[in-house]
Amino acid sequence: MNPTIVAVTERIAKRSHNLRQAYLQRLDAAAQEGPKRGQISCGNLAHTVAACSHSQKNQILDLTRLNMAIVTAYNDMLSAHQPYQYYPDELKKVLTDLGHSAQVAGGVAAMCDGVTQGQDGMELSLFSRDNIAQSTAIALSHQTFDGTLLLGICDKIAPGQLMGALSFSHLPTMFVPAGPMTTGISNEEKVTVRQRYAAGQTDKHALQEMECQAYHSPGTCTFYGTANTNQLVFEAMGLMLPGSAFVHPDSPLRHELTAFSARQMVKISRSGDYRPIGRVVDEKSLVNGLVALLASGGSTNHTIHMVALARAAGLILTWDDIAELSAAVPLMARIYPNGPADVNQFHAAGGVPLLLKTLNEQQMLHTDVLTCYGTLADYFKVPTLINDQLVWQDVPKSSNPEIIASASEPFSSHGGLALLAGNLGRGVMKISAVKPIHRKICAPARVFDSQNAVEAAYKRDEFQQDCVIVVRYNGPSANGMPELHKLMPILANLMKQGLQVALITDGRLSGASGKVPSVLHITPEAKRGGPLSQLKDGDIIAIDAESGSMMCHSDLTNRPITGPQQWQQQGCGRELFTAFRHCVTSAEQGATILFNPEF
Template sequence: MNITIESVTRRIVERSRASRSAYLSRMEQARSDQPHRGQLSCGNLAHGIAACGQQDKSELKLMNRANIGIVSAYNDMLSAHQPLQQYPALIKEAVQGMGSVAQFAGGVPAMCDGVTQGQPGMELSLFSRDTIAMATAVALSHNMFDGVLCLGVCDKIVPGLLIGALSFGHLPCIFVPAGPMISGLPNPEKARIRQLYAEGKVDRNALLECESQSYHGPGTCTFYGTANSNQMLMEAMGLHLPGASFVNPNTPLRDALTRAAAEQVCRITEQGDYRPLGRIIDERAIVNGIVTLLATGGSTNHTMHLVAIARAAGVLINWDDFSELSAVVPTLTRIYPNGSADINHFHAAGGMALLFHQLLNQGMLHDDVLTIAGKGLTQYTREPFLNGHNLVWRDGPTVSMDTQVIAKPEQPFAANGGLKVLQGNLGRSVIKTSAVQPRHLVVEAPAVIIHDQAELEPMFQRGELDKDCVVIARFQGPQANGMPELHKLTPFLGVIQDRGFKVALVTDGRMSGASGKVPAAIHVTPEACTGGTMARIQDGDKIRLDALKGELEVLVSAAELAARPLATADLSSNQFGMGRELFAGMRQQVGSAEQGASVLFQADATTATK
């Protein structure tokens, strides 16, 4: 093992000793060596099986068969989740073939950041993760189930499902993906059209045609944002079947993998080869997830989601862990926005099997982990194929099929993982550098302050941004307005940069998995509305963002900063409409970005930063 990987893992284990022990104790108390429905009264059980067919009723009454709960994020507006419509029927048939029963335990909400981008509904997006976690708990609260299949793909949905399922960590749980849509318009062309639209050189019809050719069918969006980062993480942490992440929807192999997941969860219940979720997601699995995220240039949203997921399993991690691991983990992939290839190109170039082979050989991953497929991550270097109608696994590739997409280990795209913690008198933040050219990694320029991302376009059109500048987008944090993604800023900032000006973004909001070529210090904490230094910046203040040294500073004396009043923002328009009034309690209670931006639990700040 790499010495830094070992050191960070030991530190996390020590930091988490008390909370992890308490979690495992709770999960042990929840165990049962008999089907869990046996703890129900006759009236309870009668209600739980009332709508079942006669065969399933008979099986569930016998108390010697597993009952598998299905929790699904299906809706047919989300392209990534539309294929899940057919999964319950496939699963029930497969589980019945194993002599057990599957019931649809519950559905969880699933919103699309692509639809709500720049719209009021985006302010519910981050909070939807904790809502999904609670909905998952409600679905499993009937104590009818001996195993769980979680059906979900996109941004906040997979983290929410996993956080909720970890409250039932005494049960085995397998995540069942839908796969990416087939490739559409090449990513560089999509970026080119978006930038031309921002400059007013093409009209809205051209932009809509471009977007429609990019997002055009069932499946996950093909760029490497949070949704595809989720799939990578579920496989890296041992919750997918090997090679399940990036098989296209509505194909025989995809359906075979769904059936196989249903069969496998039956095998690993308490009545079989017991592999509970709470034992799989431990400190080593979390480190494996972080390492794989870094090696692939994955979504910065996971600097919050992984913190919350880990906390749900009693594991305490922080941004320093990410940054220290990033310093030694090489960047091995180039997938848009970090390159021109999409996720299908990555899969064809060797995909997850090759990536695991490379990282294991370099001592970057813990192999001695428990997974839903058994002991050891090495088995994830195999990939699935159909041999006639039979699903089989064979050894995956050991060399890249396309070194422009997956690098040779001895010639990585970068020596580090492209994620860094920035800190200084502005607070702490993270920056994703994997798509930023080296000459843009240090920016020192005057502040241009906005309190709403919609303010930037008129300033751009008036020519007010044709200069070196650091855009300060403040009052965009979790407590201010739910921390929406700020991608409406990206095309305009990209144009300014292309015109030869030094430009950067500093925000207490999010840019997520699509963070691109403009250096962006995101998730700044403390956020402006809680008294963070961002609220003391004034237009024209010199800001220094140094991604090489890890610095984020406003170049104003401490005395002057302390003497300045805190700026305020009119947030009244963020309080109502599109259901935002229902989430007022979450805005008041949410923790900081580094604590996972969660309302469900907040890791002790002192303990989590040791």
């Protein structure tokens, strides 16, 4: 096996030893107690079954049968989660036919970054992950369940559900995905219209028409952002059925995969081939997920999410681990924004099973891991229907080597993310979509405290020379670390004009950060006195993604901190998250309130 993969995995295990052992002791203690449903009072059980049909009531009260929890992120305004409307009924029917039962234990909030981009609501986005983790734990706290089916896909939702489920480490748990929408207009056309609108070359009607052609039906968005990165990474970790991430919501295969998920939960329950979620998620499966993340050029958000969910499983993951893996893991997939293909085209080319099979051929994966179905070798196969029966077959070679590379000809010798460090702090860059010529820049800083200020300066035609645009005071404790997607069309236009530009920020950009060199998640953040708070216009900043360097040539010693004196944290529910802003850890520690070592 690749020595770097082994070394990083061993380092995580050693660093996490005490924390992980305590976590596993809780798991074992809960498992030895047996089903909690048999230990609660008659009144508790009566409340549990009060709303059930007569047959379901008898099934739940019969302790020889299983009762599964469904935690759903369904709502009907978000395309990715709208298909979940009828999943509970489908899952319940399968389990009932097997003599078992399921109940919707609870729902979790599912907000869409695509709706809140540039709006006040975006300041709640990252915090929603921990809120979802708490909501999942509350749903499972009734302790009348033998396993958990998670219905969630998008940006903060699936990681939050997993973090909450990991608190109930003894319960077998699976994600039940719903799949992407069909392909609309091309990504190239989408980007072109957005850049033209930012430059004032087309009107809002044309922009709206284009956007509605891009996002047009139920299912996840088709670009490789955080939502689809969740699906790919969690499939690689063995948290859902093999090859299930990117099957279309309305296909017969999707419906059969959903039904099979319920049947599989029975098989991995305590009375069968017991596979608790706390054992499925360990240091080896975590590294497998990271390898898949890096090999696919996935979302920068996962440098935050993977740290947080690792901690939920008693594991300590660092950015240095991710950076070391990225230097060893080759880039094996080109999916927009690091290539022209969308996830539907990626899936058609072989999808996650082919990517994992190829990585295994390069000895990049731990194969001795516990998965929710079969073994990791089963995740190198694709599901299909033969005579209406679900079977898994060997994945063929890539139908499009421009989307999924062969083991001998990777697109790059290193993965999609880079860690940069220097006298401005530490940050991450998604380099898989950035051309080598743009990975180094040395230019004067233009310093802003919001993306709206950058937009205003652009409209005033202020950017006439090479520059490093600094957007500070957008970290977790400042305003919840929003995504700054208003900047992308603007900076892309400046690059199109021939300027060398880059972005440095303590905010986020997620999986949609493309050709613009962007150093994100800088820690320490400006709100907590990080060096970004001392910068001023004209400071010379040098960025070198190849060497991992980010330096300001000015002497910042004793320079005063500048920035906002007052903070607008009222309205749109922001006042309800004051405690989050005070207690949240840094981006490098997972930007979480749940595992702050100070509390």
